[in-house]
Amino acid sequence: MVTVAAQIESKQDVRDEILQAALKLFTAKGYFNTSIADICHQAEVSTGTVYYYFKNKEGIAEALLGDVVHSLTASIAEITAKSHSAFERLRAILELFFTLTQDAPEVMRFIVYLRHHEFLPNCPSFGLSEPFQQLTQIMREGIRAGEIRRMDPAIASACFYGALVQIVQLRLDGVLEKSPDRYLFDTWTAIWRALAPA
Amino acid sequence: MVTVAAQIESKQDVRDEILQAALKLFTAKGYFNTSIADICHQAEVSTGTVYYYFKNKEGIAEALLGDVVHSLTASIAEITAKSHSAFERLRAILELFFTLTQDAPEVMRFIVYLRHHEFLPNCPSFGLSEPFQQLTQIMREGIRAGEIRRMDPAIASACFYGALVQIVQLRLDGVLEKSPDRYLFDTWTAIWRALAPA
DNA sequence: GTCTATACGCCGATAGAC
DNA sequence: GTCTATCGGCGTATAGAC
Numbered sequence: 001m002v003t004v005a006a007q008i009e010s011k012q013d014v015r016d017e018i019l020q021a022a023l024k025l026f027t028a029k030g031y032f033n034t035s036i037a038d039i040c041h042q043a044e045v046s047t048g049t050v051y052y053y054f055k056n057k058e059g060i061a062e063a064l065l066g067d068v069v070h071s072l073t074a075s076i077a078e079i080t081a082k083s084h085s086a087f088e089r090l091r092a093i094l095e096l097f098f099t100l101t102q103d104a105p106e107v108m109r110f111i112v113y114l115r116h117h118e119f120l121p122n123c124p125s126f127g128l129s130e131p132f133q134q135l136t137q138i139m140r141e142g143i144r145a146g147e148i149r150r151m152d153p154a155i156a157s158a159c160f161y162g163a164l165v166q167i168v169q170l171r172l173d174g175v176l177e178k179s180p181d182r183y184l185f186d187t188w189t190a191i192w193r194a195l196a197p198a
Numbered sequence: 199m200v201t202v203a204a205q206i207e208s209k210q211d212v213r214d215e216i217l218q219a220a221l222k223l224f225t226a227k228g229y230f231n232t233s234i235a236d237i238c239h240q241a242e243v244s245t246g247t248v249y250y251y252f253k254n255k256e257g258i259a260e261a262l263l264g265d266v267v268h269s270l271t272a273s274i275a276e277i278t279a280k281s282h283s284a285f286e287r288l289r290a291i292l293e294l295f296f297t298l299t300q301d302a303p304e305v306m307r308f309i310v311y312l313r314h315h316e317f318l319p320n321c322p323s324f325g326l327s328e329p330f331q332q333l334t335q336i337m338r339e340g341i342r343a344g345e346i347r348r349m350d351p352a353i354a355s356a357c358f359y360g361a362l363v364q365i366v367q368l369r370l371d372g373v374l375e376k377s378p379d380r381y382l383f384d385t386w387t388a389i390w391r392a393l394a395p396a
Numbered sequence: 397g398t399c400t401a402t403a404c405g406c407c408g409a410t411a412g413a414c
Numbered sequence: 415g416t417c418t419a420t421c422g423g424c425g426t427a428t429a430g431a432c
Contacts, residue, residue: 162364
């Protein structure tokens, strides 16, 4: 799979090769500017092989999104389990995003750039996706514990996530030139002050 | 003009009719899922007419983006001229976005949803666009005046704009059900606390 | 200026050999 | 499982009448 999962079967190699190629091209040129032929060339396989592993082009994007969302959900769940305050959890999520921006920029691009519903009509809007729901749950618990100011938890999530994503985008666009963790302090300070009680 | 435009004249400009149709369809279905035929149907004109006014499909998107960016730039410039503190300016920009979300949701969708560089290869990344530069300038002046904490102005802009856009998106997606100004207080409080000195 | 008709390339998808 | 060859359709763009 894209981030960690399936080295189980050696045959999965080819499928994975195709997914990697698609990820690279989708994030570089966009879904609609990427043809099956492009993917074939990048993955060094033929059209037939692509259609052996995937029902159609949409199926490739679906698998990609599934992998990415699944992996992100798992990471956030792990963070939630390990730490027990909103402060620690949010801080860890911030670091996760910054790390991913460095180590897996294509995955990050896929998360923050692509308008998934444009080519995946049935995928939920981001606000209803699992990662955003997890985040909102963290906010809800933080508010109940008095760690976070009383406010609409969705607004808290949006402020946190929106700021984070925007900074990641600036970095991916090359506008922020220093490595992301050079900005970690400023970012975290701003975000936490937005949420913390007076 | 795309945003407020000329309901005044009974004979609405044809070119404008086409732009309105394109705006509606691009924001509803995406650029690549919208065909010239779709635009013709929506605008009630023929293919020939479209190509009389625009060089090609990209030209339509270009004109649209130009209008929107120009209008946004003008609004921010006006806000900057009228008020003289970062506090007032940012507050006014926040209100501008919330108002636009209510009154011109399609324009707002065009701003926050569309990945413009996917179909307009030569358009600058958002971080280099004029509105973002204006915002960063406001931050810079605010920091110099001691109104905003010392931090990278780009980070300040990203926090402000990212949070704002994310909330607008949630609203446009129907996740935030109340009218946006029901969220104005929470949003402004969070954003300003992120920026204000201790 | 606005229309209709049409050319034509590209790309997603399939068939079928090996 | 992987390949090559090919088809059909869609959608951009043009030609040219009015």
